[in-house]
Amino acid sequence: MSASRIVALAAALVLGACATQPEPRGTGDLGLVVERADGKLLRVENSHNTALGEIGGLGDLSHASMVFSRDERYAYVFGRDGGLTKVDLLEGRIVRRVMQAGNSIGGAISQTGRLVAVANYVPGGIRVFDADTLDLVADIPAVGPDGKRSKVVGIADLPGERFIYSLFDAGEIDIADLSDPKAPKVRRFTNIGREPYDGLVTEDGHWYVAGLFGEDGLALLDLWNPQAGVRRILDHYGRGERRLPVYKMPHMRGWAVAGDEVWLPAVGHHEILVIDKRTWTEKTRIPVAGQPVFVVARPDGRQVWVNFALPDYDKVQVIDVPSKRVVETLHPGKAVLDIGFTPKGEQVWLSARDSDWVSIYGTATLKEVARLPAHRPSGIFFTDRAHRMGM
Amino acid sequence: MSPSRYGLLVGGLALFALVAPPGRAAEPSPARQARLAEIVAEDCGACHGMTRKGGLGPPLLTKNLAGYDDRTLATVILDGRPDTPMPPWRGLLSDDDALWIARYLKGETDVR
Numbered sequence: 001m002s003a004s005r006i007v008a009l010a011a012a013l014v015l016g017a018c019a020t021q022p023e024p025r026g027t028g029d030l031g032l033v034v035e036r037a038d039g040k041l042l043r044v045e046n047s048h049n050t051a052l053g054e055i056g057g058l059g060d061l062s063h064a065s066m067v068f069s070r071d072e073r074y075a076y077v078f079g080r081d082g083g084l085t086k087v088d089l090l091e092g093r094i095v096r097r098v099m100q101a102g103n104s105i106g107g108a109i110s111q112t113g114r115l116v117a118v119a120n121y122v123p124g125g126i127r128v129f130d131a132d133t134l135d136l137v138a139d140i141p142a143v144g145p146d147g148k149r150s151k152v153v154g155i156a157d158l159p160g161e162r163f164i165y166s167l168f169d170a171g172e173i174d175i176a177d178l179s180d181p182k183a184p185k186v187r188r189f190t191n192i193g194r195e196p197y198d199g200l201v202t203e204d205g206h207w208y209v210a211g212l213f214g215e216d217g218l219a220l221l222d223l224w225n226p227q228a229g230v231r232r233i234l235d236h237y238g239r240g241e242r243r244l245p246v247y248k249m250p251h252m253r254g255w256a257v258a259g260d261e262v263w264l265p266a267v268g269h270h271e272i273l274v275i276d277k278r279t280w281t282e283k284t285r286i287p288v289a290g291q292p293v294f295v296v297a298r299p300d301g302r303q304v305w306v307n308f309a310l311p312d313y314d315k316v317q318v319i320d321v322p323s324k325r326v327v328e329t330l331h332p333g334k335a336v337l338d339i340g341f342t343p344k345g346e347q348v349w350l351s352a353r354d355s356d357w358v359s360i361y362g363t364a365t366l367k368e369v370a371r372l373p374a375h376r377p378s379g380i381f382f383t384d385r386a387h388r389m390g391m
Numbered sequence: 392m393s394p395s396r397y398g399l400l401v402g403g404l405a406l407f408a409l410v411a412p413p414g415r416a417a418e419p420s421p422a423r424q425a426r427l428a429e430i431v432a433e434d435c436g437a438c439h440g441m442t443r444k445g446g447l448g449p450p451l452l453t454k455n456l457a458g459y460d461d462r463t464l465a466t467v468i469l470d471g472r473p474d475t476p477m478p479p480w481r482g483l484l485s486d487d488d489a490l491w492i493a494r495y496l497k498g499e500t501d502v503r
Contacts, residue, residue, distance in 0.1 A: 036441065037432075037441075060440065060441055060444075062436050062437070062440060062441035063437065080440055080441065080444075080446065081440075081442070081444070102444075103444065103445055103446065105446070121445070121446060168447070195476075197476075214474075245478035245482070246476065246478050247434065247478055247483070248437050249437070249476065310434055311483060335433075353433070
């Protein structure tokens with residue numbers, strides 16, 4: 001080897017050593033895209049729209065969702081197979097993973113960030129874990145009035161280390177108070193309606209709404225006045241109209257609150273329901289291109305973006321909130337499964353599963369600005385959720 | 392559509408009608424089989440789990456379905472189960488598609 005080659009090699013080694021000490025960086029623009037077919041997560045950042053790498057070994061990620069630690073460094077990923085995985089977004093690796101149930105559907109992180117709760121189908125109930133260690137803190141079965149275990153859906157955090165969730169089979173809403181983690185207290189609201197399929201808390205923590213599959217309407221609980229009990233709203237909705245087959249349950253997570261209005265997918269109809277949040281009555285319905293799955297407001301509430309169930313899932317529609325008009329029908333790719341806005345909403349990421357890419361649009365121009373390759377992408381999760389209640 | 396493409400399409404349909412006489416179960420084409428397997432994993436998977444171990448709907452593993460004959464299973468798929476979230480797939484799936492999925496779920500056939 002010549003002297004000059006040796007010098008070059010030494011220089012490369014020194015450079016290499018520096019490269020192992022990366023510049024410190026924040027996590028506020030990071031996120032994870034679910035690649036469920038491979039049990040992988042794609043680590044991404046939304047300042048320059050790039051992929052930073054993949055994290056594998058997460059098991060069955062169909063219907064996977066996640067929440068973030070309050071320092072926005074860690075994601076807690078809830079897998080369909082009951083896996084709960086803590087992922088380090090900075091280092092791009094799994095910190096810890098536990099198989100906590102047979103079959104689960106989602107979870108939430110408490111107000112202090114110390115507790116992570118998982119909603120389980122099998123065995124029906126919630127399990128609460130220490131956010132640092134993933135050690136089990138509490139196991140709370142969901143048992144209906146008939147004594148049978150029930151699948152749990154629509155879990156969200158409430159102020160005061162509490163979690164709220166719905167019992168699909170039992171038709172019930174429960175609030176678990178873990179302010180003393182050793183002695184959890186459960187408050188139950190029974191007979192809220194047939195088959196609640198999902199639920200959500202408004203970001204101010206004031207209202208919990210559960211969508212009902214087994215009958216028309218929604219169940220509403222005023223969390224600032226819970227003794228008033230659960231009330232049914234919009235129960236006239238869809239009466240006398242034939243419901244279309246529902247190939248995919250709509251999601252209420254990421255639902256749209258725009259000003260005094262709440263925008264929700266109408267189960268089994270090609271419509272979005274606009275509800276007046278002051279009276280909880282229907283204001284109008286907006287006809288759209290298929291059965292809505294996600295109805296998501298841009299963070300400023302000026303636009304609402306909608307994707308659809310099979311067979312209309314190659315389209316995404318953009319609705320102007322003040323005029324309630326569909327202003328654009330986009331074709332971002334095949335089988336668009338999720339909609340994720342950047343923290344201030346100048347861009348939106350759309351995962352096109354059957355096209356193997358994530359398409360990124362400018363929300364002012366409604367034009368595609370970038371496309372990221374991803375293997376059969378589904379859910380898109382950015383860290384700014386860390387600071388939003390009910391997410 | 393140009394007239395020649397139209398001609399091709401009509402020809403294709405005629406050919407299809409010849410190889411798949413109505414009333415007799417016909418094996419879906421290899422491309423269709425691949426698509427059906429994808430539908431089972433992704434779209435049925437939304438409720439039954441991608442690995443068919445269950446979710447909002449019950450598990451659809453081979454052992455769970457052993458008691459059903461193919462026709463009955465195909466009928467469940469096409470008509471759904473009224474008053475449950477199991478939707479009728481008629482409209483998106485043909486009789487042959489449903490029968491193939493029934494056999495696929497029971498482990499009697501695979502994508503060729």
